[in-house]
Amino acid sequence: MMKIYNYKKSHALFKKAAEIIPCGIYGHYSPSPLVPATAYPFYTAKAKGSRIWDVDGNEFIDYMCAYGPMVTGYGNPKIEAAAAKQNKLGNCTTAVPPIMVELAEYMTDLIPCADWAFFAKNGGDVTNYAVMVARAATGRDKILMISGGYHGVSPWMQTAGHHGVMDDDKKNVIAIKWNDIAQFEKTVSENKGKIACFISSPYHHPVFCDNEYPADGYWQSIEKICRREGIVIITDDIRAGFRLDMRGSNEFFGYKSDLICYCKALANGYPISALVGSKDLMNAASKVFYTGSYWFSAVPMAAALANLKEMKRTNAPAFMLKQGEKLLNSMVKIASNYGYDLKVSGAPSMPYLRITNDPSLMLHQEWCAECTKRGAYFTSHHNWFISTAHDDKDIKKTWDIVDDAFKAIKKKFGDEFQL
Amino acid sequence: MMKIYNYKKSHALFKKAAEIIPCGIYGHYSPSPLVPATAYPFYTAKAKGSRIWDVDGNEFIDYMCAYGPMVTGYGNPKIEAAAAKQNKLGNCTTAVPPIMVELAEYMTDLIPCADWAFFAKNGGDVTNYAVMVARAATGRDKILMISGGYHGVSPWMQTAGHHGVMDDDKKNVIAIKWNDIAQFEKTVSENKGKIACFISSPYHHPVFCDNEYPADGYWQSIEKICRREGIVIITDDIRAGFRLDMRGSNEFFGYKSDLICYCKALANGYPISALVGSKDLMNAASKVFYTGSYWFSAVPMAAALANLKEMKRTNAPAFMLKQGEKLLNSMVKIASNYGYDLKVSGAPSMPYLRITNDPSLMLHQEWCAECTKRGAYFTSHHNWFISTAHDDKDIKKTWDIVDDAFKAIKKKFGDEFQL
Numbered sequence: 040m041m042k043i044y045n046y047k048k049s050h051a052l053f054k055k056a057a058e059i060i061p062c063g064i065y066g067h068y069s070p071s072p073l074v075p076a077t078a079y080p081f082y083t084a085k086a087k088g089s090r091i092w093d094v095d096g097n098e099f100i101d102y103m104c105a106y107g108p109m110v111t112g113y114g115n116p117k118i119e120a121a122a123a124k125q126n127k128l129g130n131c132t133t134a135v136p137p138i139m140v141e142l143a144e145y146m147t148d149l150i151p152c153a154d155w156a157f158f159a160k161n162g163g164d165v166t167n168y169a170v171m172v173a174r175a176a177t178g179r180d181k182i183l184m185i186s187g188g189y190h191g192v193s194p195w196m197q198t199a200g201h202h203g204v205m206d207d208d209k210k211n212v213i214a215i216k217w218n219d220i221a222q223f224e225k226t227v228s229e230n231k232g233k234i235a236c237f238i239s240s241p242y243h244h245p246v247f248c249d250n251e252y253p254a255d256g257y258w259q260s261i262e263k264i265c266r267r268e269g270i271v272i273i274t275d276d277i278r279a280g281f282r283l284d285m286r287g288s289n290e291f292f293g294y295k296s297d298l299i300c301y302c303k304a305l306a307n308g309y310p311i312s313a314l315v316g317s318k319d320l321m322n323a324a325s326k327v328f329y330t331g332s333y334w335f336s337a338v339p340m341a342a343a344l345a346n347l348k349e350m351k352r353t354n355a356p357a358f359m360l361k362q363g364e365k366l367l368n369s370m371v372k373i374a375s376n377y378g379y380d381l382k383v384s385g386a387p388s389m390p391y392l393r394i395t396n397d398p399s400l401m402l403h404q405e406w407c408a409e410c411t412k413r414g415a416y417f418t419s420h421h422n423w424f425i426s427t428a429h430d431d432k433d434i435k436k437t438w439d440i441v442d443d444a445f446k447a448i449k450k451k452f453g454d455e456f457q458l
Numbered sequence: 459m460m461k462i463y464n465y466k467k468s469h470a471l472f473k474k475a476a477e478i479i480p481c482g483i484y485g486h487y488s489p490s491p492l493v494p495a496t497a498y499p500f501y502t503a504k505a506k507g508s509r510i511w512d513v514d515g516n517e518f519i520d521y522m523c524a525y526g527p528m529v530t531g532y533g534n535p536k537i538e539a540a541a542a543k544q545n546k547l548g549n550c551t552t553a554v555p556p557i558m559v560e561l562a563e564y565m566t567d568l569i570p571c572a573d574w575a576f577f578a579k580n581g582g583d584v585t586n587y588a589v590m591v592a593r594a595a596t597g598r599d600k601i602l603m604i605s606g607g608y609h610g611v612s613p614w615m616q617t618a619g620h621h622g623v624m625d626d627d628k629k630n631v632i633a634i635k636w637n638d639i640a641q642f643e644k645t646v647s648e649n650k651g652k653i654a655c656f657i658s659s660p661y662h663h664p665v666f667c668d669n670e671y672p673a674d675g676y677w678q679s680i681e682k683i684c685r686r687e688g689i690v691i692i693t694d695d696i697r698a699g700f701r702l703d704m705r706g707s708n709e710f711f712g713y714k715s716d717l718i719c720y721c722k723a724l725a726n727g728y729p730i731s732a733l734v735g736s737k738d739l740m741n742a743a744s745k746v747f748y749t750g751s752y753w754f755s756a757v758p759m760a761a762a763l764a765n766l767k768e769m770k771r772t773n774a775p776a777f778m779l780k781q782g783e784k785l786l787n788s789m790v791k792i793a794s795n796y797g798y799d800l801k802v803s804g805a806p807s808m809p810y811l812r813i814t815n816d817p818s819l820m821l822h823q824e825w826c827a828e829c830t831k832r833g834a835y836f837t838s839h840h841n842w843f844i845s846t847a848h849d850d851k852d853i854k855k856t857w858d859i860v861d862d863a864f865k866a867i868k869k870k871f872g873d874e875f876q877l
Contacts, residue, residue: 052559059562059574061740064554066749082556083756086548094556103552108751113548129505129532131727133522133835135483137501137513140471143478155478160579160729161750171613171622180624192748193612194590202745203590205599207629277751302751308550310579310729310752321480326621329611330485331580332527332696332721333729337502416552 041443044097044412049081052094066192067106072246072420078408080416086113089428091416099416100433100440104424107278107303107389110359111349112428118307121345125337136337142344146315149347150287152296153315157324159334162277162302163191165314166238168329169298170195172316173236173271176323181230183223183237183270186214187245190238190275190300217243218254223261227268236271236298237261241279241288242385246420247400249393250385258294271320277302277312282359282388282424285351287315304350309342355427356388363387363425366434370441377445378457379406391422396456402448409444460862463516463831468500471513485611486525491665491839497827499835505532508847510835518835519852519859523843526697526722526808529778530768531847537726540764544756555756561763565734568766569706571715572734576743578753581696581721582610584733585657587748588717589614591735592655592690595742600649602642602656602689605633606664609657609694609719636662637673642680646687655690655717656680660698660707661804665839666819668812669804677713690739696721696731700766701807701843703775723769728761774846775807782806782844785853789860796864797876798825810841815875821867828863 053070057063064070064081073079080093089112091101104110111118125138143156159165170182182195190196194208213230215222217239227234241258243251265272274296276288281304284291289299297320302312310333316324350356364387374381379402380395394403400419407419415437417423472489476482483489483500492498499512508531510520523529530537544557562575578584589601601614609615613627632649634641636658646653660677662670684691693715695707700723703710708718716739721731729752735743769775783806793800798821799814813822819838826838834856836842 049553052556056559056562059566060559061574061576061743064754065576065744066747066753068554068749068754080553083548083551083553084556086551091548091551091553093553099552101552105550105552106751108550109552113551114546119545126538127533129502129510131524131527131729132502132505132510132532133518133520133524133528134468134499134502134510134512135487137471137503140475140479143475147478155480157480157484160752161583163750164580167612174624175621180626192750193586197747201747202594202742203748205593205630207599207626210626211624308752308755310550310755310758312751323621324480325484328485328616328620329622330487331582331611332525332731333579333727334485335483335487336727336729339729 041413041440044095044414046077046080046093046095048094053081072418074404074419075408078412088112089426089430089433097414099414100437101416102423103416103418104426105308106421107424108308110281110304110426111307111346111355112426115307117349118342118345122309122338122342125341128337130338131333131336135335136340138337138340138344139335142340145344145347146313149285149351150299150315151290152287152299152317154318155316155321155324157314158340159312160310160331161191162300162312163193163196164331165300165302165312166190166196166275167193168327169273169300169314170236170238171327171329172298172320172324173273175327176271176320177235177269179233179235180211181234182212183226183234184212184214185217185239185243188239188243217251218257220257220260224264227264227270234268234270236273237265238273238275240275241283241292244278244385244389244391244422249382250391250422253292258292262294271297273298273300275300279386279389280304281350282356283386284356305346306339306343307346309339311339311343353427358427359388359425360386362429362434363390366425366437369438373438373442374445377449379445380458385422388425389422396458402452402456405451406444406448409447410440413440413443415440460832460859463514463833465496465499465512465514467513472500491837493823493838494827497831507531508845508849508852516833518833519856520835521842522835522837523845524727525840526843527727529700529723529845530726530765530774531845534726536768537761537764541728541757541761544760547756549757550752550755554754555759557756557759557763558754561759564763564766565732568704568770569718569734570709571706571718571736573737574735574740574743576733577759578731579729579750580610581719581731582612582615583750584719584721584731585609585615585694586612587746588692588719588733589655589657590746590748591717591739591743592692594746595690595739596654596688598652598654599630600653601631602645602653603631603633604636604658604662607658607662636670637676639676639679643683646683646689653687653689655692656684657692657694659694660702660711663697663804663808663810663841668801669810669841672711677711681713690716692717692719694719698805698808699723700769701775701778702805704770724765725758725762726765728758730758730762772846777846778807778844779805781848781853782809785844785856788857792857792861793864796868798864799877804841807844808841815877821871821875824870825863825867828866829859832859832862834859
């Protein structure tokens with residue numbers, strides 16, 4: 040019998056937090072999409088490798104990886120050593136650190152589309168900056184994006200009608216369907232000479248629904264249209280970056296991007312984001328005034344450089360894709376043993392899963408919750424993340440948990456959702 | 459004869475950087491306002507206490523403090539110990555750290571206007587969020603701000619016509635003059651029921667010109683009008699926060715703020731910003747979706763908590779104000795010995811200086827450059843910053859440098875600018 044976790048301390052602390060912090064825990068860390076919230080830990084006490092321990096002492100194989108930033112293992116000794124070495128010299132000072140130039144050199148060598156690099160903190164810093172650069176370069180106002188695409192929390196990026204978002208914020212944003220070249224063509228021709236840029240993740244990874252790869256020839260058609268119309272292509276690689284291809288996820292899907300936004304996996308959790316771009320746009324990038332208090336800090340740059348080198352050395356994306364496939368193939372089989380259809384979409388290194396037997400997602404939520412309560416941290420609404428720290432031992436243990444969780448929901452629901 | 463610095467390595471590295479980074483160095487770290495740029499170092503090799511060393515081995519007493527973040531000394535052992543201890547446990551993980559609740563508790567206890575606290579990375583994250591909260595709370599769109607006020611780099615905060623900024627971005631922003639209650643009243647009555655918030659620093663600290671304290675009764679009048687009209691008061695305390703008063707700079711000037719934005723001095727350079735607010739606005743704050751990849755990281759929170767406690771224990775704002783006054787009083791006297799009128803404005807802990815003899819600022823730039831080349835890092839366009847690490851030895855050495863620099867410009871310009 041597997042141990043079923045309880046979260047007494049987590050939930051007591053949350054109650055206290057809710058008095059003095061909006062939502063108690065806000066944003067993408069909010070417990071609200073963790074259904075039922077009683078199945079999830081809210082506070083991390085310790086993290087190491089592929090594991091986190093919550094404040095109640097429960098241990099988890101962490102398949103969320105801090106929603107992406109953790110990519111080479113929590114507390115990776117190589118990254119930590121590089122960060123500590125730099126921190127002894129200095130971090131946030133009055134002039135910039137030499138390592139900023141070294142990091143820019145490394146990234147422009149690594150990424151074929153990158154002739155230059157710009158560093159910030161948030162993913163949203165660089166998606167915003169990318170759009171401003173595209174506007175400055177083209178003299179156009181409109182932004183083309185994919186419905187359900189996520190590019191940060193600036194008002195223009197949020198859904199119209201959300202709290203704090205004005206209609207004016209969305210005035211220059213046109214959202215179209217993913218993988219729909221006909222709609223793309225139509226929208227471009229209806230807004231001829233007005234669209235500054237097309238911003239999109241390299242494949243579609245929304246929450247609460249199946250993720251979608253580009254259809255054959257999709258990006259190649261997009262590229263052709265954008266070149267013809269002078270529309271800047273912005274690849275938002277904040278989530279997928281370095282989990283598909285070290286050279287940029289656009290290379291994985293075979294297209295050239297004018298600008299690429301990086302964040303999460305860049306520095307294994309150290310706070311840094313980056314925009315890289317083509318020579319053509321460097322002048323426009325130089326004209327836009329864009330900055331932040333901590334953007335020139337040396338430690339996250341040292342961590343990024345060490346992390347990129349380590350990922351390159353180990354061919355981390357290939358390893359994570361392989362580990363993901365291994366994990367998922369057997370999980371699908373285990374599911375079918377219990378009469379459940381577990382659908383996997385997106386990249387195996389950051390898969391989105393869904394039990395199709397119940398379209399309401401309730402059954403899927405129940406199963407993710409049962410897995411989490413047994414030590415495999417699975418969200419039900421968001422793609423998961425594999426890191427290079429997820430080894431075969433983790434995967435084997437996960438299969439055992441997955442099996443036990445399917446057994447539990449089968450016991451609870453009987454034949455109700457059987458196909 | 460004092461040693462005059464040269465910056466061969468800094469400038470060689472910058473040349474390389476300019477090939478692969480927009481502007482080489484961008485934003486507020488850009489060398490462009492450092493006039494003449496040949497007098498300034500561009501790259502920090504090492505930082506400790508009140509000092510930085512550049513890549514050419516030159517040592518500086520640093521009066522910019524990373525443009526604000528450094529407040530208790532580079533590499534402060536207490537802050538570093540707290541950060542290192544937390545880093546061993548974990549930093550950016552899949553759930554939030556317990557220290558987030560502890561930090562929120564500490565700040566809501568410390569700051570009278572704060573019933574809740576929200577954490578992010580950039581100063582601009584929390585000014586943006588504050589405006590969204592005010593809009594969500596009031597259902598109004600318009601923002602009132604002070605001409606020349608700086609609240610970050612989001613398009614609405616930038617000057618109309620700047621690259622990447624659209625006219626639409628500025629549509630709901632009304633800029634008025636500092637210390638002008640009549641214009642404030644007029645603007646409010648012309649936009650009755652339409653203004654969501656008034657965002658302003660607690661005193662006016664623009665670049666390239668004298669800083670200004672609020673006139674007697676200014677904030678009290680603002681408060682009265684805003685209460686009457688249901689306008690949310692947002693204090694942008696990103697630059698002045700914890701350099702005037704631990705309880706919020708609004709307390710220093712005797713008014714109540716609905717929201718206060720913090721960043722720079724919060725964690726002695728560790729990347730964290732905060733919005734604190736009144737109970738009335740907690741519901742609106744909870745409704746706005748706002749988040750970032752690294753906002754729940756534990757290390758900057760641990761650093762912030764240690765830094766705030768240390769500043770509280772030592773009454774850091776009072777010390778920095780006193781050290782600033784000591785430094786500046788004698789500097790003004792030294793200037794007058796050479797026939798120059800050195801005007802000091804703003805808070806002594808973050809003073810703006812200007813030699814009034816030459817209204818073009820050229821003479822002031824020459825003097826700041828001469829000081830910097832002798833080891834006192836002074837910018838000519840931006841207010842400086844004092845930290846608790848600036849001791850009497852630093853101040854004495856600075857006076858010597860200041861004297862020698864005045865001697866040098868007197869020698870260069872003779873009686874040209876004498877009053």
